[in-house]
Amino acid sequence: MTMVKCIGILTSGGDAPGMNAAIRAVTRTALFRGIAVKGIYRGYKGLITNEIEDFNNQSVSNIIQRGGTILKTARSEEFRTPEGRKTAYDRLMEHGIDALVTIGGDGTLTGARIFAQEYNYPIVGLPGTIDNDLYGTDTTIGFDTALNTIMECVDKIRDTATSHDRLFFIEVMGREAGFLALNGAIASGAEAAIVPEISMEKDQLAEMIETGFRKSKSSSIVLVTEGDITGGAMGIAERMKIEYPQFDVRVSILGHLQRGGSPTAQDRILATRMGVAAIDAIQDDQRNVMIGVQNDNIVYVPFSKAIKNIKKINPDLINTLETVSH
Numbered sequence: 001m002t003m004v005k006c007i008g009i010l011t012s013g014g015d016a017p018g019m020n021a022a023i024r025a026v027t028r029t030a031l032f033r034g035i036a037v038k039g040i041y042r043g044y045k046g047l048i049t050n051e052i053e054d055f056n057n058q059s060v061s062n063i064i065q066r067g068g069t070i071l072k073t074a075r076s077e078e079f080r081t082p083e084g085r086k087t088a089y090d091r092l093m094e095h096g097i098d099a100l101v102t103i104g105g106d107g108t109l110t111g112a113r114i115f116a117q118e119y120n121y122p123i124v125g126l127p128g129t130i131d132n133d134l135y136g137t138d139t140t141i142g143f144d145t146a147l148n149t150i151m152e153c154v155d156k157i158r159d160t161a162t163s164h165d166r167l168f169f170i171e172v173m174g175r176e177a178g179f180l181a182l183n184g185a186i187a188s189g190a191e192a193a194i195v196p197e198i199s200m201e202k203d204q205l206a207e208m209i210e211t212g213f214r215k216s217k218s219s220s221i222v223l224v225t226e227g228d229i230t231g232g233a234m235g236i237a238e239r240m241k242i243e244y245p246q247f248d249v250r251v252s253i254l255g256h257l258q259r260g261g262s263p264t265a266q267d268r269i270l271a272t273r274m275g276v277a278a279i280d281a282i283q284d285d286q287r288n289v290m291i292g293v294q295n296d297n298i299v300y301v302p303f304s305k306a307i308k309n310i311k312k313i314n315p316d317l318i319n320t321l322e323t324v325s326h
């Protein structure tokens with residue numbers, strides 16, 4: 001067991017509900033085990049510009065229920081450069097920080113991996129993103145809350161869809177991953193989901209219309225993942241206007257409201273377990289790993305795997321949606 005005396009903690013990339021619960025768990029676990037904690041504000045950017053503060057138990061009181069991140073977050077261009085990373089390393093040394101816990105998505109882990117290799121420095125990552133697109137973990141901190149938000153929004157939009165006999169395309173986030181759209185569609189009883197993973201293989205819109213998905217219904221809701229691969233909800237609606245003008249189509253883009261709000265119980269518990277596990281990992285000499293959860297067990301996933309491998313959507317969920325939406 002390495003003697004770690006002080007850890008730094010930061011959040012980076014897009015905020016996600018449950019990040020605060022993770023910050024709290026990491027801080028409380030470290031302090032309980034006699035390790036000092038420094039909070040680093042605004043991600044790697046704040047590390048470079050020296051926005052670093054001593055954390056105690058009170059620093060993380062009353063935050064488990066809050067969305068966003070008390071540490072604030074940013075996307076740092078400077079950390080992408082060798083000079084920026086050198087300054088970051090100097091700061092860690094100045095503050096006596098022996099190891100780092102970083103909470104964020106793909107970009108955060110990529111930065112951590114490069115830095116850890118360059119300076120042979122111990123970093124443990126926690127998967128914090130609503131997208132759920134990190135390989136090696138069944139779910140990420142923030143995904144469940146975002147899904148619940150999507151479900152509530154779709155429930156509301158359905159009132160208008162039914163009253164007006166309309167077809168709604170609702171755009172959700174997810175970057176290049178369809179987890180929010182597919183799971184959100186099942187949870188909200190939507191008729192279909194158009195996701196990037198399948199858009200590459202087949203024309204989901206044409207297939208949907210051809211199989212007569214709307215025959216027995218006067219209104220329909222389809223969830224669409226944002227971005228160029230699917231064309232987004234606007235892109236799909238444009239196609240509908242030209243190819244299937246008989247439909248009364250409307251678009252709703254949920255946007256950043258999907259990232260906000262108080263985390264669900266599931267996200268708070270996940271974040272808390274992962275936060276404790278991050279300190280276990282550091283004390284256990286694990287370096288450059290992401291904490292994941294697989295079949296309800298905590299696992300260590302090397303950064304290289306979590307970043308490089310693509311997490312696949314579960315074909316069983318696609319079949320489930322198709323089966324129940326007929």
Ligand code: F6P
Pocket residue numbers: 014105129130131173174175226259
């Ligand atoms: O990664 C989280 C996420 O919300 C994605 O779903 C989305 O594409 C992106 O961040 C939006 O980023 P920004 O808040 O910088 O517009």
